[in-house]
Amino acid sequence: MSQAAAAPLPPSHREPRTERGRRTHRAILDAAAHEFGTRGYHDTGITHITARAGVALGSFYTWFESKEAVFRALVADLSAQVRDHVGPHVAAAPDGLAAEEAGLAHFLAFARQQKLIYRIIDEAEFVAPDAFRAHYETTAARILTRLQAAAAKGEIRADVSEAHAWAIMGMNVFLGLRYGIWDDSAATTAVAQTANSMLRDGLKP
Amino acid sequence: MSQAAAAPLPPSHREPRTERGRRTHRAILDAAAHEFGTRGYHDTGITHITARAGVALGSFYTWFESKEAVFRALVADLSAQVRDHVGPHVAAAPDGLAAEEAGLAHFLAFARQQKLIYRIIDEAEFVAPDAFRAHYETTAARILTRLQAAAAKGEIRADVSEAHAWAIMGMNVFLGLRYGIWDDSAATTAVAQTANSMLRDGLKP
Known part of the structure; x- marks a missing residue:
């Protein structure tokens, strides 16, 4: 990065x-x-x-x-809102894998409340590309930090790396689009549980 | 869906x-x-x-x-180009998990060749939201079909569902953004291997 x-x-x-x-x-x-x-x-x-x-x-x-300045401040503010909304639930989880599940469940709930967040962050790709990139790089860095802390405690595999953090972030963003923004009929906890079971045990039979 | x-x-x-x-x-x-x-x-x-x-x-x-018509046709065309580029490698893989790894490696290679694809598909969210949604719904449906075929052969867990397909798609899209578009210095096969190892075995120690 x-x-x-x-x-x-x-x-x-x-x-x-x-x-x-x-x-x-x-x-x-x-x-x-x-x-x-x-x-x-x-x-x-x-x-x-x-x-x-x-x-x-x-x-x-x-x-x-300027208009651009308030737009950039808004992207940073929404990024911080996600962090502040999800953070306490992640911190309260008993271990690293439970933390990822809580993080996703509460991110889905946040996306349902703040449905405009996707449009705004996604438009930043065109209006303020550096703010768009900073949002995702900051989020991935935060995920990597917590994966490494969980690995150090032996709660997850030891070889976690930046690619794992980007993979988890992408998973969460698209589950948020599908089950948070486009169709909010599924229980957020059920979606988070399904994704977390894959993250925990993988796809092997 | x-x-x-x-x-x-x-x-x-x-x-x-x-x-x-x-x-x-x-x-x-x-x-x-x-x-x-x-x-x-x-x-x-x-x-x-x-x-x-x-x-x-x-x-x-x-x-x-119209201009909108060619833009919509382009989104569908890029969607088909990804499918045609990745499809043969997925089909040639020995099993369902190897297919996902091959799919990601070749998607990363495609994104490096066609770096404009992200900008175009992402702008569709604003210019042609139904084409944007159709692109991702079609892609997720294709992933789900191959996961279900692999599950039927006992190659992966039996409980794969739509949420697994969206999780895998999101993972691939963000790894493509990070390692295909923004920084192409890592080996595509190494990134795909790391992500696939997580998909295969999960994050458990």
Whole structure:
């Protein structure tokens, strides 16, 4: 993996330091998720976002320098939302394989709540390719770190590598698309159990 | 899976019946792959495609009714190219697990040759969402069919299901992005072997 591409993106927006600033910043990001996720990047104007957020244009520019800046901040924010939603369940699991199952089950639940996340992250491939790549490189690195920790404890095979992390991430992304976004009729825990049984024991008879 | 969504898309272009027609049709699709893959859908005009293909505008309209029609035909064509490139290697493998390994190794090699394929298929999510969905539903159905055939022969576990097929497809797509498109320094066979060893035996110590 290119270390440069995996490094954090340069800041293009300011971080709020007061509670009031934090609320405005959050309202802008939530409005941006709705507008970019439903209209798409090109058909979204900054005024669509400020109108939905109920903030003045000046407030927008206090925090973000441009439409592209708020889009990039949104991709990083959604990436962090997944991490924060899934992380505690992964951390609470009894071992490394149970952690992957909990991670997938809660990712599926998150995708069902935040159905716009796929459209936004996927559009980043075209609008902000470095943010798209950083999202996946950061996520894969996080998976690899927990696989290596589980391997060190003897909970999973010792030879886990970057390719294992990318394989698991891809599995989760496509199960999320199929059972989170396109059709949410299956139980998230049943899908996670099926995938985890394959991850645990493999496909051998 | 929704059967309606998995059904073939309605034809929006004619199929050539003569050798000369076939060559022109192929030249248009290859030119379309280059233009859509490098400029993106919105910045590509039909005249960019005809200029690159070296065909008259009238010839274009003999085969395709619009820019959207050629884009949709291209997504279906790339989907078929993957199937035709990978299929013989999958069919020649000694058993179901070796077939998945061969499939992944040859998919990685194909992605390295046709690096624009990800951009085109991924842009279909926005330009032709039904073609995007049909591509993945068709691919997953093909994987499930071969898993079920291998299970019937006792080569892999008997309980394989749609979720296994989507998990394997996701694994392959993300390994293709990481080791096919973004960084092609690793040996495709080594990546496929690592992923297949996980698929075969799982992650247990």
